[in-house]
Structure formats: structure tokens, C-alpha cells
Amino acid sequence: MKRVILKATGILVLAAMLTGCGTTAATDTAATSAAAAENATSAVAAATSQAAEAASTAEAAKKSNVTITFGTHQSGLPTSGVVQDLAADFEKETGIKVDFQVTPDDQWRDLLKTKLDSGEAYDIMCVDADPLSLVSRINPEQNCVDLSDQEWVSRMDPLVLPDVTVNGKVYGVQFPGTRISACVYNKDIYQKLGLSVPKTYKDFKANCQKILDSGITPMYEGCQNGWHQVLPVFETGSYYSLLYDNLYEKLNKNEMHITDIKEMKEILEEMKECADAGYFGQDFLSQTVEGGVDAFGTGEAAMMYQSMDFIDQVEEAYPDMKGKMGIFCLPWADNQSVSVNPTNNAYFINKNSKYIDECKQFLNFLARPENLQKRLDGGGITSVCWPEIPSKERPEVQEYMKSLPQGLVMQVGVSYIDPQWMDVGKDIDAMYSGTMTPDEVFQNIEKRRNEQAELQNDPAWAK
Amino acid sequence: MNLNKRYPSYMAAGAFVLFAVLVFFPGILGIFYSFTNWNSYSSDIRFVGMKNYAKAFSNTEGYTGYIINTLLFTLFTTLLKTILGILLALLFNGTWVRGNHVHRMIIFSPQVMSYLIVGLVFKSLLNPSHGFVNVFLKWCGLGFLAQSWLSKPGLAFASVVLVDTWKGVGYIMMVVLAGLQVISTSYYEAASMDGASFWQQTRYITMPLLAPVLINVTVLNLTYGFRVFDIIYSLTHGGPGHATEVLNTAVYAEFAKGNYAMGTALSSILFVFVMSISYFLLKAMDVKEEADENA
Structure with a gap:
């Protein structure tokens, strides 16, 4: 009798456990x-x-x-x-x-x-x-x-x-x-060193060298967050779009490849050049984006690529900085256009x-x-996406936007860019620390796009 | 009570079923999925053969670097924890250090902290500009030793190994201490009477009698080393770049990307590593025990 009870209990336990094991169905993704x-x-x-x-x-x-x-x-x-x-x-x-x-x-x-x-x-x-x-x-x-x-x-x-x-x-x-990012600079430092707003990468580099020679970090960079270092690569999308007709559409249809955009590789090489020259300071791989406010407010750094609410943050933390900050288009690969991010x-x-x-x-x-x-x-943003609330965008920012051709940032217009953002950030860190070359970072972007497209059975890649 | 009584084999059925359902089948299922294209975007699972494994061992994907990092991490942490653990245990086993219990407790205490907390604390301590370590070095006049501990590839790896050793050495010390305390003092008394020095006693009495404990400790360290994830994720997130990336951080990244099949392939590689090493070590322990019994 005991044996029967034991066996019956064993079967019940097994059945109960197997019933609990369900399968999770993965879902298809097809929304465009x-x-x-x-x-x-x-x-x-x-x-x-x-x-x-x-x-x-x-x-x-x-x-x-x-x-x-x-x-x-x-x-x-x-x-x-x-x-x-x-x-x-x-x-x-x-x-x-x-x-x-x-x-x-x-x-x-x-x-x-x-x-x-x-x-x-x-x-x-x-x-x-x-x-x-x-x-x-x-x-x-x-x-x-x-x-x-x-x-x-x-x-x-x-x-x-x-x-x-x-x-x-x-x-x-x-x-x-909607937000835009631009290079915020300290007008006082620029004036003191007799610098003018750069329009080409060559001019930008010359400015950085003069600032560095004066004992100030030319450009604040915060790689610790993992995303900031990626901005120059994809937020120069408006410039790529000006250079290549229907670029985003062709990339999404797999008729063009990331590796066709040679200016992107050029930007990566320039970033590496600036890092090696010390224009980002010594400890930029350990710095956070949030630390930029203090670095800017205390005059330790002269420039930072950031969204426009950064100016408000610095002014709030360092009221002396009011009116002392200007913006210009960061001329990576000689870019002179504004990339807008509506997302x-x-x-x-x-x-x-x-x-x-x-x-x-x-x-x-x-x-x-x-x-x-x-x-x-409450700060942190300069506008809300609610038409009933008027924007607080600064007049100089509005003027800046009008002064240059505009386009969409790449991560919003091109598929499989945003999902690999943090991976690209890691690759750029590897490039800065010397374990990857700019070309390898560049090639990896294309490789990851292909992998994601294959995973998601993208018809444009099935051809 | 008859201790030699053998229970019928079906009494093990419950344990066997639990083991099979909770451990064995999921493991086998994982290995099966590693030969497919299983991902989060499609319910259509297709057999892809060795594709994921070929990718894992190809030079272009970077996984080989992660495998090497995993092996190096395991090797260094095992060596450091074992050697330091033995030395500390020997130090605090005798009577020549005052307040033995307090020292033991302090050295053991990091073990009870979560890896995440340890990672975050050390991330702050090792910050190059305002971290305690560099500030302290500069304050002592040793500013030339101040480094970007977590931002230089080689140094970041060494930092991760040392932090992990700091956290785990107390546990190894306690295990070795327990082993030391069951060794009968009569051996040492006899050796002393024969004029054996401390080092001779350690070499010819302590170490041979500690061997089973040390094999266990090594198995624990090795299996932990291969599976390491938390401390690396919280301290460097695999960076700078991919310098401290290990197999489990890659597994996590693949799962997060939705590429489950690749994640399971990497897990399977890890599984084979851990199983092989553990098997050989435990086999070595059995051989040793048999030899001791025969002697």
C-alpha cells in the first residue's frame, strides 16, 4: 500500500511540475x-x-x-x-x-x-x-x-x-x-585667448590646442554614461544627408551601407585624434556627462557638446556664467548643419x-x-511636446537653428542604429583606449545592422 | 538503528525528478537551442547547425577575447585567493596574533556584502580624479602612483581581479581555517620534539593534511571564476571598451539584444568549461583519497 501511495505521489508531483513549465512565445515585430x-x-x-x-x-x-x-x-x-x-x-x-x-x-x-x-x-x-x-x-x-x-x-x-x-x-x-545638440562654449575663455568660432575641423583643432596650452581642458567628454561619446557619429546625420541623396531611405532599403559614408569614418578618426592629443582631458573615460556642469561652471573645461538645456543647468548651478555661454556647430568632418531629434x-x-x-x-x-x-x-528641458505650453527655447538657439541647414539625426531616421547605441559607445571607448581602430568601430556599425536585420527577418535584407 | 540498511532505489525518484526537471532538462534544452536561430523577434525557430559556435570561436567577433579574459580572470583570482587565503589562515590560526577573532571577522566581512554594492563602492574609490585611492596617494606624496584604475585596459583588468580577490579571500581563509583546526595538535607536538621548524611543519604536516580542503577551495574558486558576472558588470561593465568583458557579460548582452541562441551557445561553452575542470579536479581528489586509504 505504501508503495502505491509513494508512486502516486511521485506521479502527481511530476505532473504538477510539468504543468508549471510553460513556453514563452516570442512575438513577431512588423510595425513600420x-x-x-x-x-x-x-x-x-x-x-x-x-x-x-x-x-x-x-x-x-x-x-x-x-x-x-x-x-x-x-x-x-x-x-x-x-x-x-x-x-x-x-x-x-x-x-x-x-x-x-x-x-x-x-x-x-x-x-x-x-x-x-x-x-x-x-x-x-x-x-x-x-x-x-x-x-x-x-x-x-x-x-x-x-x-x-x-x-x-x-x-x-x-x-x-x-x-x-x-x-x-x-x-x-x-x-x-524636440531637441538639438550643439557645442556649448565659454565665451570668456574664447575672448581671452583671442579665438573665434571654428567653421572647419582644422580651425576647431587649432582652437583646442590653444586652449590646452593655456591649461584648460578644451572639450569636456563623459564616457562613463556610455552614450555621450556616440553623439558625434550619429548626430551628424543632417550632414550625411546633405552629402548623399535620399541617404536614410537607401540605408533602410539596404541599397546603401553605413560603410559608404566615408565622412562617418573621418569623424571617428578625428575623435581619436582629439582624444590622443589630450583635448578631452586625461580622465574622460571615467567622467560622467553630469560632471560637465561643474567642469564648465568652474572654467575647467571650455567646450562641451550637449543639448540646449545644458546652458540652463550651468546657469542655475553657477549664476556667474549667465550670458557667458555661446553655441556653435561642432565641425566634425567640416560639418555645418543642424541635426534635429524629435524623439x-x-x-x-x-x-x-x-x-x-x-x-x-x-x-x-x-x-x-x-x-x-x-x-x-523645473528645468532639464527647453520645450515640451504639448502645443498648449509655449517653448522656452532661447532666442540665440532659435537663431542658430535658422542659420544652418537642418536635418534629422541618424538614430531616428535609420533603422538598427539606436538599438546598437551603447555597443558603439563601448567600441569608441575601446578606440580611445587603443584596443580598436576607428575603421574597426566603423565596420562594426555596419556588421551590427546586418545582424539585427537578419534577426528581425527584415525583407530589405532578404534580397 | 541499522545504518547499513539500503533503501529501495525508487526512494530517490523524487530527488531525481526534481534534478531532472529543474537542472538537467533546462541545461539540455539550452544546448539544443544553441544550434538554432532562437531570438526574441520571431517564433519561427530554425536549426542552424554550428553557426553560433563558429561565430563564438571566430576571430572577428571578439568572443575569443572574452573567453581568454574569463580564463585569465579565473586563473588569477583562484591563485590569489588560494595563496592569500592560506597565508591569512596560517597567520590567524596560531596564538601569535592578538585578537584573532576580530581580524578574521574583518577579513571575512566583505563576503557578506553584495557584489553590486562592492562594485559601486570600488568604482567610487577608484575614480581617477576624486576617488579615495588617488586622493590618498597624492596626499601621501605618492601622486606618481595615482592611475586611471578602471579606464586603462590592462590596469582595469588587474583592478577587477584585485577587487574580487579582496571580496573573496576572507571566505577562503575561513574554509582553510576550518581545515587547519581539525588537524590534530599531536602531529605538531611530535614534529617539534623532533626539531622540525615552522616551515617544515607547514610543508610536511599542514599542507598534506589540507590537500582535500585545498582541492575543494580550488573547485569553488574555479567554478566561481568561470561564472563571474556581477563584479565586472558593476565595476567596469566590461570596459573600457571590451577590455574586461567575460563570457557571462557577453551572454547577458546577447540576451538583451534578443539573440537568445547566441546567448545559449556562449552559456553552453561556459558549461563545458566548468564541467570539464570540475570533473578532473574531483577525479583527482578521488584518486588522492584512494591513495591515502591504501597507504
Whole structure:
């Protein structure tokens, strides 16, 4: 009898364990940016009709002791802490606590994908959103809550909606507006050394040498975050587009290759040359992007390639610097054009969250006009992608943009660029430390594109 | 109680089923997937033969460098932890150091800290411009020794090895100490009466009797070394560039990219390494034990 019971128990245990072993089906990714843009419009229409219903959600919110997790990378939150302040206001109003879990930039993308794959992602996720990479990054249809019916969808800039839309459904909310990056320079140092704004790489190099000779670090670079060093390579996209007709389209159709853009390789060689000459300082591989504010404010560094909110950050931390900073187009490979980036990070709600309603309440709260204004005033951005809130872009920045031809940054216009951003950052670090050549870094970009295209069964690569 | 009573073999069925379902089958499944194109973008899984392995061992992909790094990391950390662990255990086993227990506790304490915390703390300590190490060296007038500890390829690797050794040596010391304390003092008393010096006693009594403990310690160090991930990920993230990249950081990166098949291929290579080394070491231990029994 005992034997029978033992055997029966064994069979039951085995059956129970096997039942628990499910298979995770991977999903196909087929959304294209064009389709997303088209479908975004229909999502706006749907949202408008339900606006009134959703608007009452926040008011109807009951005081509760729920805590929602908000996963983000360092750069996903402004250093001023304005989002955390808004979360504190939200907690006062609803009793819902937002627990911010901040991950270093260089680890965020890998970590989030791993968490999504293992079903352990945060309630709200702050993700770099662009139509070309969104699906491969978080696969919203599989992992995120459809927010198309939220009141705020109709108020967000329609140009931004494709960044957070997949197959006609809006999955995220974006706050920061269009941004550009340029070389911010210290006017006092330039004036003292008798320098003028460089228009060619040769002039830029000459300026750097004079600044270095005066005992100041010419250019601040922060490689520790893993992404900043990549900016010159892909944010010179407007220049490449001027040199090659229909470049982005041809790259996406696999009719041209990254290795055809010889100016990109030239830029990598110039970056290496500047690093070896000491123009980035001694410890730039260990420096962080955030450290640029102090280096600039204290006059330790004369230039930094950054987005325009950097000027606000320096002025806030070092009021003496007010009016002492100018911008110019960094002439890598003699570039004289402005690359515009309409995309930014956006917030998405995890489909498997236990607190979907609470998360929606938080996003609705952030999207209130008064909170959008607070977000803009809180620093870290110069505009929000909400037409009802006027931009705070400086007149000199507006003038700068008008003075040069404009184009789109490469990571937004070309497929399989943004997903390999951090890998390219590592390759550039290897180039700086002498274990890779500029040509190897250059070739690797093309190789990774091909690998990703093959993985995703891209029809353009199947030819 | 009859200790020699043999239970029927089906009594092991539960343990066997658990082992099979939780350990054996997933391992085999992982190896199976390494011969496919399994990825996060398609549910269509196709057999691709040795493609992933060919890629792993090709010179163009950089994985061979990661394999070499893994082997070097394992070799250096094993040697350093074992040698330092033995020396520290010998030092704190005797009565010539006051406050033995306090010293042991202090040296063991890093073991209880998480690798992530240790990584972050040392990242800050080793910062070239405002980290404690360089600031201290400059303060002592040894500024010429201040380095970019985590930003120069060779130095970064050495730093990672040393930090890992700092964290793990206390554990090895404790294991060796436990081994030392079961050696009967009568051997040492007899040797002293025969005029044996401390080093002779160590060489001819301590080390032979410690051999099984040392083999265990080596197996632990080797298997840990091959599987290393946390300390490298938190300290250098495999950088600068790819200078401290090891097999497991590459596995993680492949999974994060959605290329699961490549990740499982690299894991399988690691699995073979760990299994082979452990097998030979444990076999060596069996041979030694048999020889001791026969002697």
C-alpha cells in the first residue's frame, strides 16, 4: 500500500511540475514607422471622443496606500528632480506613492529588456521612444497597456505620437519636446585667448590646442554614461544627408551601407585624434556627462557638446556664467548643419502591473496643463511636446537653428542604429583606449545592422 | 538503528525528478537551442547547425577575447585567493596574533556584502580624479602612483581581479581555517620534539593534511571564476571598451539584444568549461583519497 501511495505521489508531483513549465512565445515585430504615423491619427480621434470620461479619472481617485514602481535610466529624469516633485504632489493628492528606481544609463536598455523577458518589469517604464526602435526595445503590443483612450492623447503634439504608437494604438506619453545638440562654449575663455568660432575641423583643432596650452581642458567628454561619446557619429546625420541623396531611405532599403559614408569614418578618426592629443582631458573615460556642469561652471573645461538645456543647468548651478555661454556647430568632418531629434524618452505602463489604474492616474496627473508647465519650468528641458505650453527655447538657439541647414539625426531616421547605441559607445571607448581602430568601430556599425536585420527577418535584407 | 540498511532505489525518484526537471532538462534544452536561430523577434525557430559556435570561436567577433579574459580572470583570482587565503589562515590560526577573532571577522566581512554594492563602492574609490585611492596617494606624496584604475585596459583588468580577490579571500581563509583546526595538535607536538621548524611543519604536516580542503577551495574558486558576472558588470561593465568583458557579460548582452541562441551557445561553452575542470579536479581528489586509504 505504501508503495502505491509513494508512486502516486511521485506521479502527481511530476505532473504538477510539468504543468508549471510553460513556453514563452516570442512575438513577431512588423510595425513600420510609416504605419505608426498613419495610425496615430486615428488613435487621436478615438481618444478625443473619450476625453471627458478619462478626465474624471484623477478626480475620482481614492486615497490609497499603493506604491507604484517607476523604472528609468539616469538621463530619463531631469537632474532638477522636478518629476520626483510632481510625484510627491501626486502622492499628497491620491495617497499613491511612486517609487523611482534609477539605473545607470549604460545598463538600462539591457536591464529593461531582461526584466521584460523575465516578466519582472516595473509598473511604469521610462523608455527612449522612436518609431524605428520602439518595437524591438519593449514590444508595446506584448508588454504595455494601450493608452489610446486617455484624455491627454489628443493634446500631445501629433508629430510626437508616432514615437509612442504601434499599429494605431498609443502606448506611451512623452513630455520633452524636440531637441538639438550643439557645442556649448565659454565665451570668456574664447575672448581671452583671442579665438573665434571654428567653421572647419582644422580651425576647431587649432582652437583646442590653444586652449590646452593655456591649461584648460578644451572639450569636456563623459564616457562613463556610455552614450555621450556616440553623439558625434550619429548626430551628424543632417550632414550625411546633405552629402548623399535620399541617404536614410537607401540605408533602410539596404541599397546603401553605413560603410559608404566615408565622412562617418573621418569623424571617428578625428575623435581619436582629439582624444590622443589630450583635448578631452586625461580622465574622460571615467567622467560622467553630469560632471560637465561643474567642469564648465568652474572654467575647467571650455567646450562641451550637449543639448540646449545644458546652458540652463550651468546657469542655475553657477549664476556667474549667465550670458557667458555661446553655441556653435561642432565641425566634425567640416560639418555645418543642424541635426534635429524629435524623439525623446516616454513613459509606458507595464501590461502585467497590478496597479494599472494607479499608473494611469499618475500619467493623467503629469499631463495636466499646470503640471506640464511645472515640468517645463523645473528645468532639464527647453520645450515640451504639448502645443498648449509655449517653448522656452532661447532666442540665440532659435537663431542658430535658422542659420544652418537642418536635418534629422541618424538614430531616428535609420533603422538598427539606436538599438546598437551603447555597443558603439563601448567600441569608441575601446578606440580611445587603443584596443580598436576607428575603421574597426566603423565596420562594426555596419556588421551590427546586418545582424539585427537578419534577426528581425527584415525583407530589405532578404534580397 | 541499522545504518547499513539500503533503501529501495525508487526512494530517490523524487530527488531525481526534481534534478531532472529543474537542472538537467533546462541545461539540455539550452544546448539544443544553441544550434538554432532562437531570438526574441520571431517564433519561427530554425536549426542552424554550428553557426553560433563558429561565430563564438571566430576571430572577428571578439568572443575569443572574452573567453581568454574569463580564463585569465579565473586563473588569477583562484591563485590569489588560494595563496592569500592560506597565508591569512596560517597567520590567524596560531596564538601569535592578538585578537584573532576580530581580524578574521574583518577579513571575512566583505563576503557578506553584495557584489553590486562592492562594485559601486570600488568604482567610487577608484575614480581617477576624486576617488579615495588617488586622493590618498597624492596626499601621501605618492601622486606618481595615482592611475586611471578602471579606464586603462590592462590596469582595469588587474583592478577587477584585485577587487574580487579582496571580496573573496576572507571566505577562503575561513574554509582553510576550518581545515587547519581539525588537524590534530599531536602531529605538531611530535614534529617539534623532533626539531622540525615552522616551515617544515607547514610543508610536511599542514599542507598534506589540507590537500582535500585545498582541492575543494580550488573547485569553488574555479567554478566561481568561470561564472563571474556581477563584479565586472558593476565595476567596469566590461570596459573600457571590451577590455574586461567575460563570457557571462557577453551572454547577458546577447540576451538583451534578443539573440537568445547566441546567448545559449556562449552559456553552453561556459558549461563545458566548468564541467570539464570540475570533473578532473574531483577525479583527482578521488584518486588522492584512494591513495591515502591504501597507504
